[in-house]
Amino acid sequence: MKQGNSLLPICSAECLYSVVLEAKLLLCLSLKKENHCEAGASLLSPTEAGASAEHNKSLNWRSYWMMKYRESASAEHNRCLNAFALGMKAFDMETYKDYINIITGDITRFKGDAIVNAANTSLLGGGGVDGAIHRAAGRKLLQECETLGGCETGQSKMTDAYNLPCKKIIHTVGPVWRSGKHHEERLLASCYETALQLALDNGLETIAFPCISTGVYRFPKAEAACIALHTISAFLRDHERKLKVTIVCYIEEDMEYYTDFFKKESL
Numbered sequence: 650m651k652q653g654n655s656l657l658p659i660c661s662a663e664c665l666y667s668v669v670l671e672a673k674l675l676l677c678l679s680l681k682k683e684n685h686c687e688a689g690a691s692l693l694s695p696t697e698a699g700a701s702a703e704h705n706k707s708l709n710w711r712s713y714w715m716m717k718y719r720e721s722a723s724a725e726h727n728r729c730l731n732a733f734a735l736g737m738k739a740f741d742m743e744t745y746k747d748y749i750n751i752i753t754g755d756i757t758r759f760k761g762d763a764i765v766n767a768a769n770t771s772l773l774g775g776g777g778v779d780g781a782i783h784r785a786a787g788r789k790l791l792q793e794c795e796t797l798g799g800c801e802t803g804q805s806k807m808t809d810a811y812n813l814p815c816k817k818i819i820h821t822v823g824p825v826w827r828s829g830k831h832h833e834e835r836l837l838a839s840c841y842e843t844a845l846q847l848a849l850d851n852g853l854e855t856i857a858f859p860c861i862s863t864g865v866y867r868f869p870k871a872e873a874a875c876i877a878l879h880t881i882s883a884f885l886r887d888h889e890r891k892l893k894v895t896i897v898c899y900i901e902e903d904m905e906y907y908t909d910f911f912k913k914e915s916l
């Protein structure tokens with residue numbers, strides 16, 4: 650991991666928080682000037698004024714994206730990891746990389762214990778990887794999904810895999826990216842956590858993930874890759890029984906968001 654090479658200035662969460670507050674105050678003053686903000690009103694929400702730890706995390710992310718376009722593309726991944734580390738417990742991800750494999754290919758061909766489906770809240774199928782999984786698994790998958798009563802964003806549910814070469818499908822519902830202001834980062838991390846927990850609870854040993862939310866749901870790919878790697882590594886760190894995790898990138902270029910850490914392979 651090349652965190653040491655990052656161009657992101659090393660500063661605390663409090664430091665980033667102050668920068669964002671200052672930017673918001675300036676914006677408020679400018680809006681007041683334009684008569685868009687009533688005298689005495691503030692753009693700071695009560696939560697921001699209270700500065701909860703959870704909210705600081707999301708402010709850190711926004712600071713990162715504000716800086717995104719001012720620095721070179723080569724530093725993007727490191728900045729992302731540093732920004733994420735500000736909101737997560739720091740740990741050595743290198744320790745867990747032997748359990749994580751990044752490959753390109755079609756996830757429906759995965760022959761391990763389980764694949765994860767990037768589904769929607771209905772769990773009744775859709776486009777993208779969801780459509781590919783339903784087509785490859787066959788109609789019985791839809792019949793089982795109809796009995797599940799849907800699934801909330803950030804949560805996961807498991808079915809049989811029917812015609813697929815794996816044993817189980819874990820359906821998870823990623824967040825739709827809406828400016829990063831609706832807990833998208835936390836919800837995406839929750840997809841990985843709940844899917845891994847289901848696999849562990851059911852005695853599974855190998856699991857493959859697609860790049861959840863990065864297609865139709867438009868989650869920024871660098872940020873999503875960063876969240877995926879950190880969440881999976883943190884899960885492995887926190888659980889004694891280890892799962893072998895494969896991340897399947899359908900598009901060759903998506904590998905670039907991970908290849909700082911893992912060598913390329915193919916299905």
Ligand code: AR6
Nearest residue numbers: 755756767769775776777778779860862863864865866899
């Ligand atoms: N194998 C591996 N990855 C794939 C495959 C495949 N066969 N097909 C696509 N991908 P998306 P989302 C990648 O849009 O953004 C559906 O309609 C794709 O390149 O499938 O979470 C659901 O029903 C991208 O990197 O999922 C929901 O309504 C990743 O899978 C909605 O889309 C996710 O792209 C979910 O949107």
